[in-house]
Structure formats: structure tokens, C-alpha cells
Amino acid sequence: MYIIRNQVNSTPIFKLKVPFVGENKDSYQTQQSLLPGCPKIPPSLQLRQYQRQAINSWFANNGRGTLKMATGSGKTITALAITCELYKQINLQVLIVICPYRHLVTQWARECEKFNLKPILAFENIHNWQSKLATQLYNVRSGLQQFLTVIVTNSTFITEGFKSQFKYLPEKTLIIGDEAHNLGSPKLEESLPRRVGLRLALSATPERYFDEAGTQSLFSYFGAVLQPEFTLKDAISQGALVNYFYYPILVELTTAESVAYAKLTQKIGRTLLYKNQDNLELVEWEENEDVKNLLIQRAKIIGGAENKLKALRELMKTRRETTHTLFYCSDGSQEIGQHYNSLHQLKAVAKILGVELGYRIATYTAETPLKKREILRRQFESGELQGLVAIRCLDEGVDIPAIQTAVILASSGNPRQFIQRRGRVLRPHPNKERATIFDMIVLPPDLDRSTLEVERNLLKKELRRFVEFADLADNAGSARIKLLDLQKRYNLMDV
Numbered sequence: 001m002y003i004i005r006n007q008v009n010s011t012p013i014f015k016l017k018v019p020f021v022g023e024n025k026d027s028y029q030t031q032q033s034l035l036p037g038c039p040k041i042p043p044s045l046q047l048r049q050y051q052r053q054a055i056n057s058w059f060a061n062n063g064r065g066t067l068k069m070a071t072g073s074g075k076t077i078t079a080l081a082i083t084c085e086l087y088k089q090i091n092l093q094v095l096i097v098i099c100p101y102r103h104l105v106t107q108w109a110r111e112c113e114k115f116n117l118k119p120i121l122a123f124e125n126i127h128n129w130q131s132k133l134a135t136q137l138y139n140v141r142s143g144l145q146q147f148l149t150v151i152v153t154n155s156t157f158i159t160e161g162f163k164s165q166f167k168y169l170p171e172k173t174l175i176i177g178d179e180a181h182n183l184g185s186p187k188l189e190e191s192l193p194r195r196v197g198l199r200l201a202l203s204a205t206p207e208r209y210f211d212e213a214g215t216q217s218l219f220s221y222f223g224a225v226l227q228p229e230f231t232l233k234d235a236i237s238q239g240a241l242v243n244y245f246y247y248p249i250l251v252e253l254t255t256a257e258s259v260a261y262a263k264l265t266q267k268i269g270r271t272l273l274y275k276n277q278d279n280l281e282l283v284e285w286e287e288n289e290d291v292k293n294l295l296i297q298r299a300k301i302i303g304g305a306e307n308k309l310k311a312l313r314e315l316m317k318t319r320r321e322t323t324h325t326l327f328y329c330s331d332g333s334q335e336i337g338q339h340y341n342s343l344h345q346l347k348a349v350a351k352i353l354g355v356e357l358g359y360r361i362a363t364y365t366a367e368t369p370l371k372k373r374e375i376l377r378r379q380f381e382s383g384e385l386q387g388l389v390a391i392r393c394l395d396e397g398v399d400i401p402a403i404q405t406a407v408i409l410a411s412s413g414n415p416r417q418f419i420q421r422r423g424r425v426l427r428p429h430p431n432k433e434r435a436t437i438f439d440m441i442v443l444p445p446d447l448d449r450s451t452l453e454v455e456r457n458l459l460k461k462e463l464r465r466f467v468e469f470a471d472l473a474d475n476a477g478s479a480r481i482k483l484l485d486l487q488k489r490y491n492l493m494d495v
Contacts, residue, residue: 014172014198018059019085038147039084039092040116050230050238051078057226058082058200064223066180066201070235071423072401075202076108079176080115082200086174087147092198093140094173097151100182101366103373105151108178112149119149123156130161137168154182158191166193174198177222181206184214192221199223205419232423233472241426244435246473248466248482249315251307251442258445264298265447269454302442303330304345308409311440313352315407320357324380324404324432325387327353327361328421345409350389364390401427405436418465434474441466443486456490463487464495 047055051074058065059082069075079097086092095117099105102123112119120136122129139145156162173196177183180201183192185208201222208214219225235241253261271290316322329346346363353359362376362385379385381402388400391410406425425435447455463486470479487493 014063014090016059016063016086016089018056019089035146036116037118037145037149038116039080039087039095041081041084042114045077045081045114047077047081048074048238048240050234050240051081053228054078054226054230055082055085059085061223061226063174063198064200065226066203066206066219066222066224067230068206068225069202069204069230070232070241071204071420072427073204073230073235073240075204076111076178079178079200079202080111080117083174083176084115086172086198090172092172092174093147093170094137095147095149095176096169096173096196097149097176097178098154098157098183099151099178100154102153102370104178105153106370106374108151112151117147117149119151122150122152122162126159126161133162133165134168137165141168141170154188158187163191163193166195169193169196171197174200177201179203180218180222181208181215183221184208184211184218186214189214189217189221204423232419232426232469235423236426236472240428241423242428242432242435243474244426244437244472245475246470246479247436247438247475248470248479249311249438249440250482250485251305251311251440253301253442253445254306257301257305261298261301261445262447262451264294264301265444265451265455268294268298269451272454300330303410305442308345308440308442309348309352312349312407312409313356315438316353316357316359320359322405323383323386324402326400326403326406326425327387327389328406328408328410329389329391330410346389346391349409353387353389359386361385361387361389364388366391400424401429402431403427403435404429404432405438407438407440409440418462418469422469439466439469441483441486443489452490456492459486459490460492460495463492467495 050069054067054069055078058067063086067075067078069078083092083095097108097112097119099108105121105123109119109121120129120132122133133150136145136148140148152162175193175196175198177192177200180203183189183201199222201218206215206218206225208218232241236243268291271294312327327349329344329349346365350361350363353361362379364373364376368376376385376388377400380388380400403425406421408421410421422437422439425437444455444459463483466483467480470476470483473479487495
């Protein structure tokens with residue numbers, strides 16, 4: 001946790017007009033041909049009503065704000081449409097897009113090219129982009145170039161080589177933070193240029209997990225969440241995401257895992273009671289570093305639960321013809337008592353699927369080179385690969401709409417991960433009428449009375465997300481019945 005810094009934030013001095021109101025009026029399509037590299041709406045693009053509404057809200061807020069839109073609902077297109085309107089209204093000169101990962105930079109680049117933009121991609125080797133960036137910034141300021149687009153990774157954004165160019169940014173610059181929740185971390189938030197007045201944050205989940213101060217710093221810079229939010233329910237009802245079947249798979253812990261889990265839960269209970277004997281609400285946990293560390297240790301046990309592999313084997317041995325399937329894995333090993341399991345779940349899943357069951361699969365991780373990722377994406381879409389076994393690098397922003405089925409082995413208390421992973425599967429695709437999600441949920445072990453109430457409070461918020469997701473599914477009734485055992489065990493029937 002850290003103190004929100006009192007830094008001067010530039011405010012836009014431009015008088016922005018709300019570009020349109022209503023669904024049928026689209027002033028963008030009347031734009032004339034522009035020079036290469038200048039923002040232009042693709043002639044074939046038809047913005048959805050909720051995208052228009054988001055654009056209206058940002059302009060009405062004078063060029064500031066956070067768009068909280070469901071995963072897969074078209075945040076990138078909405079942001080680029082804003083860029084086009086700014087270019088039309090005030091002759092916007094520079095667009096800077098900040099992305100957490102390299103693959104998102106290349107994904108943004110593909111979308112930018114559809115909007116007539118010629119982006120500089122700033123990541124990895126400084127010699128690949130610094131000279132080009134400096135030259136084009138000079139050209140924009142001197143009038144030799146009309147527009148400049150830069151797409152940069154978070155890690156490159158905070159380097160001195162990139163930040164040294166901030167002082168040359170013209171007044172008419174727009175900064176877009178993609179998956180903006182990442183930009184609330186101290187090092188990234190401190191690096192955001194205060195001279196730039198036009199700011200747009202994009203995220204399905206802008207609130208930072210266990211970091212209220214970071215969340216507030218993020219909103220302080222970019223602006224608050226613009227209303228109305230565009231939820232998963234909204235996205236499905238308006239056709240931005242597909243309908244789905246949801247199948248919870250309840251998994252028991254092994255004896256060793258149960259013992260380790262119970263010990264950690266007892267420690268959590270003692271720490272909370274020491275902190276405040278009358279209040280076990282989540283707000284207390286978020287302010288307690290000791291509890292957060294214990295929760296992380298416990299999450300590792302849940303994430304790597306051994307019986308998930310047995311459940312996977314049982315599930316997939318009858319689905320050998322399944323294609324376009326994504327397997328989400330935990331990304332770490334765990335320590336249980338004196339036994340240290342160094343085998344990542346990803347490798348174990350790949351072995352079960354690829355060796356034992358004969359599936360055509362490949363792993364997709366942060367270490368997978370960009371070129372290889374693109375090859376895997378094409379093989380997956382064509383059906384040459386039946387499945388991808390992935391960890392966190394597919395949580396944020398990756399666009400593989402051909403995914404029809406997801407098997408989620410990685411359980412997490414982090415609501416952002418929950419929303420990202422399930423929303424990723426629901427992107428529309430010509431060959432996809434409906435998605436299917438198998439969600440492995442670890443059942444906590446039987447606990448003594450002293451820790452039962454602690455567990456109940458810990459579980460309540462996570463169970464609420466599972467129930468909400470079940471309620472939106474086409475098989476809502478059977479999905480809710482599956483969760484009933486968990487609700488009864490911990491007297492959470494009101495969730």
C-alpha cells in the first residue's frame with residue numbers, strides 16, 4: 001500500500017463536443033480520405049450502440065475517464081474511434097497506447113492498421129524504436145508529419161529511454177492505458193506523463209485486487225469509471241459475446257493438501273481476530289499484509305490441487321474429438337508440509353492431454369516467442385491443434401475468438417482473473433454459436449468450529465461470482481444445483 005502522490009495533473013483545455021447522440025447518427029463515416037498514418041474509421045465498421053454510448057460519455061467528461069467494459073466487448077475499437085473523433089475535432093497529433101504485454105502490442109498494431117494508422121512498436125531492443133520515435137516526434141512538432149501512433153509495453157514505458165521523450169509530446173496527445181489496472185502499480189503510475197491532458201483507461205476490471213490506494217491513483221490520473229458500465233450480462237444480451245453452457249466441477253483436496261489448507265485457515269483466523277475481534281469483513285483482510293500472504297499461500301494449494309488432474313483426465317477421455325479448446329492452468333508450484341512439488345500444472349496437463357490421451361495440443365506461455373504464438377494461434381483456429389494449454393499470458397487482451405470450450409483448472413480469488421478467463425471464451429466467431437466452460441472449483445475441507453466462520457467469510461465473495469456466472473448460463477438451473485453442495489456446507493444459501 002502506498003500514499004497517493006500529489007502531482008499536478010494537466011487538464012484538457014480543449015472544448016470537446018459530444019460527437020453524436022443515438023444509434024443511427026454516425027458522423028464518422030463521412031470522413032474524407034486522409035494521408036497514411038492519420039486516424040480514419042474503416043468504411044465497413046459499424047459501432048454498436050454501447051460503444052457509441054461509451055464514446056459519448058468520454059467526450060462529455062472532457063477527455064477523461066475509464067471505460068469498464070466486459071472482456072471481448074470491443075474496447076480497442078471504441079478507443080480508436082475516440083482517436084478518430086479527436087483528430088477530426090482538434091487535429092489530435094499523437095496517440096500513445098500502453099499495453100502490459102508484447103503480444104498485446106502486436107494485436108493493437110493489427111487493429112491500428114485498420115484505422116489507417118502506422119504505429120511505432122516500442123518494446124525490447126531500444127535501437128529498434130528510439131531513433132524512429134525521436135525523429136517522428138520532431139516531425140510532428142515541426143509540422144512535417146500530421147500524426148504519430150506509438151504502442152508501448154508497460155516495461156518499456158517506464159524506461160528512461162522512453163520517458164525522456166515525454167517533454168517533446170505536443171499538447172494534442174492522447175494516452176490510452178490498455179488493461180489499465182496494471183498502471184495502478186507505484187512504478188507505472190509514477191511514470192504516467194502529467195503534461196498529457198487527454199486520457200483514456202480501458203479495463204473490464206479496473207479495480208486493483210487488494211490495492212485500494214493503487215485503484216484510487218489510477219482513477220485520479222485517468223478519471224473515474226464512466227457510466228453506464230458494460231457488464232457481461234449486457235454484452236451477452238446485446239450480442240457482443242456469445243451465450244454459454246457452464247459446468248462447475250467440484251474437486252476435493254487430498255489429505256496432505258487438506259491439512260496444509262486447514263493450518264493456513266487457522267492462521268488467517270487468528271490474525272483476523274487479533275486485528276479486530278468483532279469484524280471479519282473483507283475490508284479488514286485488504287488492510288492486513290499478514291493475511292494477504294497467508295491467502296496467497298492458500299491460493300497456491302487450491303491452484304495446484306492434485307485432484308484437478310484426475311478430474312481433467314476423466315473429463316477429456318470421453319471428449320477426444322473436441323477442438324478449439326483452451327486449458328487454463330495454475331502458474332506455480334506449491335509446498336505442502338515437507339513435500340515440494342516442482343512440476344508445474346501446465347506440464348502435467350500437457351502430459352495427460354498430449355501423451356496419455358493423444359490430443360493435438362501445444363503450450364502457450366509468457367516464454368513462447370511472439371512469432372511462435374502467431375503460428376499457434378493460426379493452427380488453433382484452423383483446427384490443426386485441438387487445444388492450447390496456457391497460463392496467465394492469455395488472461396488479458398489476447399483475441400482468439402475461435403475458442404469454443406474452456407477448461408479452467410486455475411482457481412483464483414482474484415475477481416479480475418475470474419472475469420478475464422471466462423470472458424475470453426465468449427468472444428463471437430462465425431463458427432461459434434455457443435461456448436462451453438468447465439470450471440474446476442476446489443471444495444474446502446471440513447474445518448473445526450473455530451475456523452468455520454473465517455472460511456465462510458472468505459468463501460462468500462468468491463462463491464457469489466460463481467453463482468452469478470452460473471445464473472447467466474443457458475443451463476443456469478443445473479449449474480446452480482451443482483453449486484448447491486458448496487452453499488449448504490457453509491450455510492451460504494443467501495448468496
